[in-house]
Amino acid sequence: MSRRKRMMEDLDRDIRDHIERETRDNIDRGMAPEDARFAALRKFGNVMRAKEDARATWGFLWLEQFVQDVRYGLRMLGKSPGFAAIAILTLALGIGANTAIFSVVHAILLKPLPYPASSRLAIVWSGVGDADRAPSSGFAFEQIRERSRLFEQIGGIWVTNAAVTGADDPQPEPVKLAEVTSGLLSLFCDRPALGRLFVPQDVAPNAPVAVIVSNGLWRRKFGSDPRIVGKTLRLGPIAPTILGVLPEDFRLIFPGDSSIPESPDVYVLLPGRFTNPEGPEFLRVVGRLRPGATFAEAQSEAAAIARQLRTAIKGYGDQNYRLSVIPLHDDDVHGVRGVLTILLGGVGLVLLVACVNVANLLLARAGSRHGETAVRSALGASRLRIIRQFLTESIVLGLLGGAAALVLAWATLKVILLLRPEPLLHLGAIRLDAAAFEFTFAIALLTGFIFGLFPALAAARFDLATAFRTGGRNLASGHRRSRMALVLVEVSLSFALLAGTGLLVRTFLRVLRVDPGFQPANVLSFTPLGGNYRFLHQLQQSLGSLPGVQSVSAVSHLPLDESVANWYDYYWPEGAPPDQQSTVMADFRSVLPGYFKVIGASLIEGRDFTDADDPAHQHVAIVDDDLARLVWPGQNPLGKKLNISDSPAGPYQFQRDWVAVVGVVRHVQCHSLTRAVRPQVYVPFPLAPRPVSFVLRASVPFSTLPGSIRQQVSRLNGTVAATKFIPLSDLVAQARSQSRFVAFLSASLAAIALFMTSIGIYGVVSCLVTLRTGEIGLRMALGAIPADVRRMVLRNGMAPVVFGCLVGIALSVALTPLLAALLFGVRPNDLATLAATALFLSGVGLLACYIPARRAMRVDPMVALRYQ
Amino acid sequence: MPAPDRKQRLELLQGTLDLLILRTLLLGPAHGHAIAKAIAFRSDDVLQVEEGSLYPALHRLIRRGWISAEEGPSENNRRAKFYRLTGRGRRQLAVETGKWDRLAAAIARIVRPAEQEGKS
Secondary structure (H helix, E strand, O other): OHHHHHHHHHHHHHHHHHHHHHHHHHHHOOOOHHHHHHHHHHHHOOHHHHHHHHHHOOOOHHHHHHHHHHHHHHHHHHHOHHHHHHHHHHHHHHHHHHHHHHHHHHHHHHOOOOOOOHHHEEEEEEEEOOEEEEOEEHHHHHHHHHHOOOEEEEEEEEEEEEEEEOOOOOOOEEEEEEEEOOOOHHHHOOOOOEEOOOOHHHHOOOOOOEEEEOHHHHHHHHOOOOOOOOOEOEEOOEOOEEEEEOOOOOOOOOOHHHOOOOOOOEEEEOOOOOOOOOOOEEEEEEEEEOOOOOHHHHHHHHHHHHHHHHHHOHHHHHOOOEEEEEEHHHHHHHHHHHHHHHHHHHHHHHHHHHHHHHHHHHHHHHHHOHHHHHHHHHOOOOHHHHHHHHHHHHHHHHHHHHHHHHHHHHHHHHHHHHHOOHHHHOOOOOOOOHHHHHHHHHHHHHHHHHHHHHHHHHHHOOOHHHHHHHOOHHHHHHHHHHHHHHHHHHHHHHHHHHHHHHHHHHHHHHHHHOOOOOOOOOEEEEEEEOOOHHHHHHHHHHHHOOOOEEEEEEEOOOOOOOOOOOOEEEOEEOOOOHHHOOOOEEEEEEEOOOHHHHHOOOEEEEOOOOOOOOOOOOOEEEEEHHHHHHHOOOOOOOOOEEEEEEOOOOOOOOEEEEEEEEEEEOOOOOOOOOOOOOOEEEEEHHHOOOOOEEEEEEOOOHHHHHHHHHHHHHHHOOOOEEEEEEEHHHHHHHHOHHHHHHHHHHHHHHHHHHHHHHHHHHHHHHHHHHHOHHHHHHHHHOOOOHHHHHHHHHHHHHHHHHHHHHHHHHHHHHHHHHHHHHOOOOOOOOHHHHHHHHHHHHHHHHHHHHHHHHHHHOOOHHHHHHHO | OOOOOHHHOEOOOOOHHHHHHHHHHOOOOEOHHHHHHHHHHHOOOOEOOOHHHHHHHHHHHHHHOOEEEEEEEOOOOOEEEEEEEOHHHHHHHHHHHHHHHHHHHHHHHHHOHHHHHHHO
16 A cells, blocks of 8 residues: 555656646746636646546556445445345345245256266157156166166166064164165265175175165164164065165165155165066166267167167067157256256346336436536546446445345245245255356346446436536436436336236136046045055954044045055056057056045046955956047947956966956046056955055044054054055145246245335336426416316326236247246236236326325425425 | 637647657657657647647557656756656657658648659
């Protein structure tokens, strides 16, 4: 700093010296001393300008001016705390919404998956019949593994339920049991926390059964025993050795429709080789490409393998067997990418509205700061310098807004996570991290620049003489046109947001009214782990006699519960030609008698199952009305024969079988409330035994039930644990969570935009009234009645609102089709929504104009004219 | 000495002031006022340097290393700041002069084509 001071003193002396010499020269030429000095000064020109320009060449002037501007800006903000508060709050809302959504987008769409070489991981889906994202059979998996040259490693997994008993804790704990091939875990994990992962040699024909356990299970069940490797645990009837423990942060990230939970507790190897080409399709397949191989190459290799299999095996040809290779990360987010992109667009619009609003505020202030600008300009500040100063001020404002936005974003993320949007949750930690901070900083700088530029240019573009002469009144009214234009922009942006929100809220309302095909109220479900048919049958009887329980049954797959791997397979009716067999699929459910009555599904024709429907009697099935309409249009489906896969010999020992249709039930929405995915076939439990969940319709509060249910379960079989008590209404609420989440967020965004817009309209109109107080007073003195004044103010104020709505309609027509994928029961460009939006926005605009208009009506002509 | 009419005085082209300063200092070190006077005098008062703009230009040239500033006694024994051409400044002057000649010749060819032909 002292160096700078010395240089400034130097410069001062130099210039003083110069002017002195010139003065003396002039005196030598015979001028009077006074004139001589004046002539010298005139010849020199603007001293301040010369000094400033000279200092500008020193390099740090820019910084110096910047610091000066920042301090000046902060002082100005301090002088008008009301303005500062509104501007910072507006920006905080606009930027905060962006930061929050960015954090979500960053965690989900942008961050690589937390796996070694995760960019080379691909998921391999099988395409069979009309299903594109089907699991693979064990046989097909081995074919891919053997034939592929581009995958350096490939693994398969499926997850089921089991009960684990630990060394210290004899109480069986329900766990997710993952059955994997030897290559799977090392795709997702570099090295385990303890012991080792599976290797191909572990799949020897008579190798002892071994498991790898999750870090959580190791802590819970084994007290973090550091010498656990080599010990055994009880897994149902077997006692495998523990090979290793996974790291604490290990989790599986699979697409939502793959039914692979994030953290199975126990991993066990799938047995030996799969030799049956027609074996069950159950494996999710993930592979890692060789370095240098592209996904496109892997896809064409997979297509070639599928072609070979189609030719080699007839069944594969019949089903038009296909393979698709998709980057794991892309596939993982495919369900949420649309939602997130639209939210990102929404917060972008909100930020624009915030920018426009603050620009509007700044313009109003620039009007009242004309005097200051004029003085600075008269003192030799260049136009560029004034623009820079205004811009610095607005950037300071932007940064303050950004800082406040971080707080707001933090709170918003808390709320977002509280809403528990199901599809977002398993996709990793969403939090404010360094990237979010950088993003906020960049956005704050950028917005500061954007909303500041317009007012800064306006402030610098004015005529000095006029400014002094009129005291700025003309100037401020000159800004009026710009401010009207800004209000118009604001209204049209808000219109688009409101229209989009209207559509999403209507979608949500429709989703709320969707009839899922069953009546979830008063139905509680739970899942017993283990137990045979005899046990299930007895449990059904004994639970039915509990007080307050009206009916009891069980099903293999609860409706709208995606936590259990789906069971779907081909079916064909009697008489279907061979090329039409194995082309269409249905969801299969294994049920105990009385299921439809318990969940409130309606049996349209025929009968329900009875205890007599077992493998020893005629094999029967109940189909839904969708299937009946599809297969036997216009015919009576009762008694018709259907070819399906069932497993009377035991769980998952599938065989093709002919069943007779004995009943038709209305379609139950079992994957989504808004899409009919596949028709359904119900088979009696004895034909397809597999793990089931119980459902109870009860007239007593659910809180009283689990206790007595557990009692009954352990009375009948001490080794079975009753788990997962979930009301069916929770499953329905979960299925609504995405549309609820989207509707809630967009409504919040629209509310913010609406709030800002009404502030903008109010600000402009009230400024208009203040500026025209004199004119209004004059009109009233000349006989105008208050109603005329009100009409005039409203007309002026509403003009940008009405035009803004018109532009908004055009904007909505262009933008709302992007929402199409999220809408249900309402179409983009829905006329009623657009009309309602226009009406609503005009109403809000009218309200915002009305308050200043009332003030205008009360103008006292005498006071107004005196003020003028 | 009658000063030429205001209309005949020329505004300096952007960047030419640097050239004039360097050229002036080729004759020896000088202080600011002397430089301004020399430029006006040597151009028969046609070139009127707005004296205020001389100082930013001097500081710019110092920063580029083409001239240096030093304290020294002036003619009547008062302290003054003298500006002196550096070695780099000397080389730069050659470059700038060459550029100026080419520019002047080019403009002359466009503005006075006939005379040019007559001469050659």
